[in-house]
Amino acid sequence: MGFFSKSSDKNNDSDQDKWKDKYLNLLDAQDQTEKAFKVEQELLCKTVVRLSFAASGVDPQLEPYLERIRSHIKNGVDSTKLKTELEKFTDALSRLKSASASNHQEQGSDVSLLFDFLLQHYTSDKQQQNLNLLKKSCQPLDDPKRLFSAIAKIIDAEEARPVDNEPDELANEENQAYQNLIDPVFVSAQLVQLFEHIEIPEASTQKAQIIKQQLTSQGATLSFESTMDNVISLLIEINANNQPKQQDIDKFLNHISDQLTALGLAVTDSGIALMDASFSRSKLDQSVSDQMNDLQNRSSSATQLEPLKQAITSHISQITKEIQEHKQKEAVQREKYQCQLEELSQKIKTMESETGELQSKLIVANTNALRDTLTDLPNRLAYEERLKMEISRWQRYHTPLCLVVWDVDYFKKVNDQYGHQVGDKVLVHVASQFTKYIRRADFVARFGGEEFVMLLPHTNKHSAIKVAEKLRSLIEQSELTTNDTTLSVTISCGITQLFKGDTHETAFERADQALYRAKELGRNQCCIL
Structure with a gap:
């Protein structure tokens, strides 16, 4: 009886533990689901906000709805209010689409009226054929520039054909239209001012004077295009003359940069040589000090004279050998260091000379830049x-x-x-x-x-x-x-x-x-x- 009672108690405890585990597992699963829901909710809110910003500027009528949607999301998600705002936004969007469709229909009727007018006024066979083809193929005025460009080509193809014996008249008309758009007198005056302020090489001075006369003469407008060609040619010539100077300066600066780099490397090598010499001397001092300490210890503990003599002789020989080796290395390093110093000194002298030349060139260039080439007065x-x-x-x-x-x-x-x-x-x-x-x-x-x-x-x-x-x-x-x-x-x-x-x-x-x-x-x- 007691045995069965104990077994029953154990079964009950086991069932309770199972239900307890299930309950805890369900709590964990619910907690994870809530976290996942919060993450998804935040992601959806961010998506809605970003989409609302992306839609900004599409139409001014939509802006208040987008602003209210963003405000609801920022202040906390209220499903009922958010749903209401989204429905209002959807209605506004539908009204805009309906208005856009009606506009397209109106544009379609406008295009039809436009082609009716064109077909009445341009009656050649080719124009009629091309206009009918364009009318069938074109969409409502979604891209009016392309439509009007195509119409202009169709009209101009027939009406703008020049007669064989009238090229000069057409050229004169084009030239007159060109002059109506641009004031040659104003442009000429501005170019004269330009030539007054830029430095003109001696080789181009005569050409510049001729162009100045062309720009200021009464008949300049008759050959305005050819005068402009001459101006461009002169400017290209001046630029070509200045390029070698700039290349020389760049070359010289690159040379100075290379020399500075070599100078820096030489200084670095000298510093390394000094560090090596210092390290070698420290090593010798340490070796001599160790051997002297060893001799001192042996002398204090020696009981026989002969072994002490041998130890002293051995240490003195070793110290002498190390000192000689150090002197030899130091002599080699000193000679190498002396050569580096001489080379470094020579490089510095060369750089000083070249720097002096550069200074003189810069002074001359600065003086020229501040002088008027014609009058030699300051500019x-x-x-x-x-x-x-x-x-x-x-x-x-x-x-x-x-x-x-x-x-x-x-x-x-x-x-x-x-x-x-x-x-x-x-x-x-x-x-x-x-x-x-x-x-x-x-x-x-x-x-x-x-x-x-x-x-x-x-x-x-x-x-x-x-x-x-x-x-x-x-x-x-x-x-x-x-x-x-x-x-x-x-x-x-x-x-x-x-x-x-x-x-x-x-x-x-x-x-x-x-x-x-x-x-x-x-x-x-x-x-x-």
């Missing part, structure tokens, strides 16, 4: 650098500073009547007068074309007008003779003094206005503003 770039310095000094020390803008009178007439070569001589003449009579503290530069600028530091407007009038009078009294013709050259200028709060732009604008007033009053005079 606009040099003026801008000097201007920064003078304005900084004026702001710091509060000393007066004046700006003068000069312009050669009737310069265009000189170019038109005598040619650009004479015009260039006029500019050189004016520049030489400036250089000859300008004060040492003053600065003058060619600003561009027939315009010059002058900076007068430590000079107020009353003194500036005296300086300017003196220069104007000297140039008026001087004479320029060229090609057996004596020219009287006059100049006008506008003057302004810089005041607190001024910038270069505001001061230059005032000086330019003063120059304009001098021109209006008859030229050959100075005005101050």
Whole structure:
């Protein structure tokens, strides 16, 4: 009886354990399912948000719906509200599709009307045939550019056939249309300004002068295309002339880089040699120290003289041998190190020489870059650098500073009547007068074309007008003779003094206005503003 009772209790315990395990397994499975559900829910929410962003911009009417959907997802998923918003979005999308379909139908009717009109007006057999084929094959106005391009080709194929004896008339019409689109006079003036500001090689100077005359002559518009071809040819020639200079600079810089690399390697080798020598000496010191310690220990513990003598003799021989070997290695290393130092010294001298040459070349190049090749005056770039310095000094020390803008009178007439070569001589003449009579503290530069600028530091407007009038009078009294013709050259200028709060732009604008007033009053005079 008791035996069966115990067996029954054991079975009950076993069943309970099984149910307990099943329950725990179900809890684990439910927990994993919930985690998986959360991951899927987050993924779906991210997908909906990203799709809503992707749909943004498709149509303004959809934007409020997309915004509300994103807002619901960000604030926590509420299935009922989200479902409502999605249904509203679906309805709005359906309305847009219906409207789009009706638009397509309207476009289809528009295309039909367009072809009816074309078939009535273009009645040749070929045009009728091609238009009918295009009408059957084309879709509603999904791609109007392609449709109108095809229509234009069909029409032009019949109507734009040139008559054999009219090529010159068509060319003239095309040339006239071309000139209506582009103003040759404006383009020519801009190109002349370009040639005034770029450095032209001596070999191309004559060609550049001829092109300038073509650009400024009255008949330039008659051969505008050929003149443009000449301009392009000249620019290519200038570029080809500058390329060897750039290649030489690149080659020289590469050479310097190689030498610096070799120099760095030599220094590294010298450092390694010094480390090896130091390591070898430390090794010798350690060996001698060990052997001396061994001798000291043997001496203190020796009981017989003969073994001690042998040990001392052996150690001394070993120490002597190691010292000799070290001296030999050190001599070899010293000789090698001396050779490396001499080689390094020679490389440094060579680099110093080449660096000096490069410095000289750079100084010359910088000087050329800051000089006007025609007048040998500082150019606009040099003026801008000097201007920064003078304005900084004026702001710091509060000393007066004046700006003068000069312009050669009737310069265009000189170019038109005598040619650009004479015009260039006029500019050189004016520049030489400036250089000859300008004060040492003053600065003058060619600003561009027939315009010059002058900076007068430590000079107020009353003194500036005296300086300017003196220069104007000297140039008026001087004479320029060229090609057996004596020219009287006059100049006008506008003057302004810089005041607190001024910038270069505001001061230059005032000086330019003063120059304009001098021109209006008859030229050959100075005005101050």
